Amino acid sequence: MTQKLALGKALNLGLRRAMEDDPKVLLMGEDIGRLGGVFRITDGLQKDFGEDRVVDTPLAEAGILGTAVGLAMRGYRPVCEIQFDGFVFPAYNQLVTQVAKIHNRSRGKLPMPIVVRIPFGGGIGAVEHHSESPEAYFAHTAGLKVVAVSNPVDAYWGIQQAIASPDPVIFLEPKRRYWEKAEVDLDAAPGPLFASRVVRGGDDVTLLAYGPMVKTALQAAEAAAEEGRSLEVVDLRTLSPLDLDPVFESVRRTGRCVVVHEAPLTLGLGAEIAARVAETCFHSLEAPVLRVGGYDTPYPPSKLEEEYLPDLDRVLDAVDRSLAF
Amino acid sequence: MTALQQATEVVDPVPGAQAPHLPGQPDLVQLLTPEGERVEHPEYSIDVSDDELRAVYRDLALVRRWDVEATALQRQGELGIWASLLGQEAAQVGAGRAMEAGDMAFPTYREHGVAWTRGVDPLHVISLFRGVDMGGWDPIAAGLNLYTVVIGAQCLHATGYAMALQRDGAEHAALAFLGDGATSQGEVNEAMIWAAAFSAPVVFFCQNNQYAISVPIERQSRVPLYQRAAGFGFPGVRVDGNDVLAVLAVTRAALAAAREGQGPTFIEAFTYRMGAHTTSDDPTRYRLGGELEQWKLRDPIARLKAYLSRSGIADAAFFDGVDAEGDELAARIRKGTVEMPAPAGTEIFDSVYAEQTPELARQRAEFVAYHEGFEEAGE
Ligand SMILES: Cc1ncc(C[n+]2csc(CCOP(=O)(O)OP(=O)(O)O)c2C)c(N)n1
Numbered sequence: 114m115t116q117k118l119a120l121g122k123a124l125n126l127g128l129r130r131a132m133e134d135d136p137k138v139l140l141m142g143e144d145i146g147r148l149g150g151v152f153r154i155t156d157g158l159q160k161d162f163g164e165d166r167v168v169d170t171p172l173a174e175a176g177i178l179g180t181a182v183g184l185a186m187r188g189y190r191p192v193c194e195i196q197f198d199g200f201v202f203p204a205y206n207q208l209v210t211q212v213a214k215i216h217n218r219s220r221g222k223l224p225m226p227i228v229v230r231i232p233f234g235g236g237i238g239a240v241e242h243h244s245e246s247p248e249a250y251f252a253h254t255a256g257l258k259v260v261a262v263s264n265p266v267d268a269y270w271g272i273q274q275a276i277a278s279p280d281p282v283i284f285l286e287p288k289r290r291y292w293e294k295a296e297v298d299l300d301a302a303p304g305p306l307f308a309s310r311v312v313r314g315g316d317d318v319t320l321l322a323y324g325p326m327v328k329t330a331l332q333a334a335e336a337a338a339e340e341g342r343s344l345e346v347v348d349l350r351t352l353s354p355l356d357l358d359p360v361f362e363s364v365r366r367t368g369r370c371v372v373v374h375e376a377p378l379t380l381g382l383g384a385e386i387a388a389r390v391a392e393t394c395f396h397s398l399e400a401p402v403l404r405v406g407g408y409d410t411p412y413p414p415s416k417l418e419e420e421y422l423p424d425l426d427r428v429l430d431a432v433d434r435s436l437a438f
Numbered sequence: 439m440t441a442l443q444q445a446t447e448v449v450d451p452v453p454g455a456q457a458p459h460l461p462g463q464p465d466l467v468q469l470l471t472p473e474g475e476r477v478e479h480p481e482y483s484i485d486v487s488d489d490e491l492r493a494v495y496r497d498l499a500l501v502r503r504w505d506v507e508a509t510a511l512q513r514q515g516e517l518g519i520w521a522s523l524l525g526q527e528a529a530q531v532g533a534g535r536a537m538e539a540g541d542m543a544f545p546t547y548r549e550h551g552v553a554w555t556r557g558v559d560p561l562h563v564i565s566l567f568r569g570v571d572m573g574g575w576d577p578i579a580a581g582l583n584l585y586t587v588v589i590g591a592q593c594l595h596a597t598g599y600a601m602a603l604q605r606d607g608a609e610h611a612a613l614a615f616l617g618d619g620a621t622s623q624g625e626v627n628e629a630m631i632w633a634a635a636f637s638a639p640v641v642f643f644c645q646n647n648q649y650a651i652s653v654p655i656e657r658q659s660r661v662p663l664y665q666r667a668a669g670f671g672f673p674g675v676r677v678d679g680n681d682v683l684a685v686l687a688v689t690r691a692a693l694a695a696a697r698e699g700q701g702p703t704f705i706e707a708f709t710y711r712m713g714a715h716t717t718s719d720d721p722t723r724y725r726l727g728g729e730l731e732q733w734k735l736r737d738p739i740a741r742l743k744a745y746l747s748r749s750g751i752a753d754a755a756f757f758d759g760v761d762a763e764g765d766e767l768a769a770r771i772r773k774g775t776v777e778m779p780a781p782a783g784t785e786i787f788d789s790v791y792a793e794q795t796p797e798l799a800r801q802r803a804e805f806v807a808y809h810e811g812f813e814e815a816g817e
């Protein structure tokens with residue numbers, strides 16, 4: 114059965130299904146119960162599963178992640194919502210020094226099947242701390258897995274796969290795409306969670322993106338096609354571990370690679386990807402791997418975010434530079 | 439009855455009004471009843487001239503008018519979002535007016551009434567919510583730090599500022615604003631521990647407006663918030679946050695004690711957020727209309743107006759004058775908002791560091807060249 118779903122609604126249904134499948138799944142977060150979350154991702158779940166399974170927490174992110182550890186030690190599968198990307202930092206200590214290390218510290222005796230859902234990225238005209246892209250902080254932390262979904266199908270299946278994962282997963286949701294719709298097959302998962310995927314075939318340049326930038330990359334490929342340029346677009350989907358084999362395969366054909374993300378350029382995911390592509394595909398490359406990202410500045414006030422965020426033009430500009438090299 | 443049941447026993451917090459969902463509390467400092475009757479309190483008295491009373495009323499009324507205009511501007515697409523102070527005017531104006539020059543306020547994102555008393559132009563505050571900048575006023579000159587959106591972070595800043603005042607032998611104090619929800623944050627609790635450890639001249643002013651977005655106070659605390667102060671080792675006091683005179687008296691006393699070296703105080707201003715959390719919020723999802731109706735009976739402005747009229751301190755002409763002034767203010771805010779110039783793109787780069795880095799200078803130059811390219815292409 115397929116159903117046309119917005120990304121946010123797909124998450125809601127995915128969470129519902131995970132809760133039905135496993136009574137140990139708990140949702141925890143600020144305003145997720147009665148209100149259904151500020152983006153309504155958990156809408157209706159408290160009503161149907163009760164206050165013990167959809168927990169409106171005190172206003173304390175360190176508490177949300179710290180207690181999730183204890184709950185996980187007794188077999189629960191906490192799914193924590195952080196209200197906005199910029200508010201994950203009170204929990205950062207728990208995530209980096211505890212959640213990420215406990216499996217290793219216990220030599221596998223204490224798995225940490227915790228999911229941290231974070232609406233991330235900009236483009237919604239918000240005030241400070243509501244538009245951040247903190248993925249690199251987590252991807253840099255051994256012991257955490259990091260995924261970023263870009264579409265309703267991956268939202269629906271990905272959240273269930275993340276919850277089923279025995280490892281802690283930072284699950285990044287592209288907040289400005291919550292309302293984007295697609296047909297979702299509710300019976301069959303499209304593939305594993307920790308895998309990248311070619312979402313548009315092409316021969317001239319390989320374009321890599323994840324989360325909110327996948328749509329931008331696809332639009333850029335569309336525009337480029339009108340000028341006779343064929344871009345292959347890869348949705349990275351998993352940021353830690355990275356799944357670059359499909360990328361290497363693609364770059365060996367195209368000889369050119371552009372990575373796009375909203376996060377600041379320096380030491381962003383693009384840096385790691387560029388290094389690995391250079392290491393692995395050196396002899397196939399016709400141009401250096403180029404990166405398009407946010408600038409190395411704090412996320413600006415919303416009147417300037419259009420100038421800060423990579424858009425179709427900046428992606429095409431990089432594509433041009435790659436082709437001209 | 440167990441101790442826990444006793445501690446959370448439901449008692450009407452405001453005499454004469456029902457709020458059965460709220461935890462019980464015995465002491466509420468009040469100098470003006472919801473009906474606008476002047477009452478005395480054994481520990482807190484206040485000496486205010488008629489002129490000052492009228493000025494306080496004017497502040498309350500103008501701040502509300504500003505707030506109403508900002509909400510309208512958001513609805514019309516002129517602001518990205520607005521965090522309304524509706525219902526909390528007395529708590530904010532009372533606290534703000536208790537400050538002296540040299541004192542420093544550390545607001546959240548809702549303290550427009552405090553900003554007003556510090557003389558910050560409403561258009562500065564508006565510019566933040568319009569997405570033009572992050573506030574733009576000079577924090578030290580204004581005695582008002584920039585708005586802080588990350589819940590609770592400013593409580594530690596206020597404490598550190600107070601420690602600096604103490605070191606410098608300056609007889610001033612810091613005033614940290616926080617919400618009821620914020621009291622759950624680790625950093626807020628650390629701030630109170632630090633303030634106590636160093637006997638810092640800081641006052642924690644908590645507006646308990648009963649909700650953290652949708653989450654009622656019961657989820658944050660099962661004892662009245664002001665009682666927490668005892669555990670940190672300094673006084674806590676609960677004041678009727680809708681009674682501007684009581685707030686003024688209690689905050690003045692706490693700030694004076696801090697300036698005199700007696701250390702911190704925690705003030706719980708018991709109030710109610712009469713509007714939505716912000717313009718993005720829909721409170722009908724989590725609270726009953728009846729609750730709002732109850733609190734309307736305790737409206738902070740109506741009660742001062744009743745007192746001023748009945749006592750003859752202000753007449754109809756005065757109130758008409760304030761209304762007219764409110765309309766002028768609203769018109770100025772509206773005009774200033776819609777005419778507010780958009781920031782230059784290069785502002786993104788210009789104040790990241792005190793000393794610009796070569797890499798950021800390079801990115802800036804690249805940014806300028808890229809946008810010039812569009813202009814040349816006539817796009
Ligand atoms: C660290 C952090 N977590 C979450 C948020 C999102 N948030 C903004 S306001 C708010 C509720 C705050 O409640 P309270 O402290 O009672 O202040 P009020 O808004 O009622 O004035 C929340 C959860 C935030 N700003 N910062």
Ligand SMILES: [Mg+2]
Pocket residue numbers: 617618619645646647648649650651
């Ligand atoms: Mg509150």
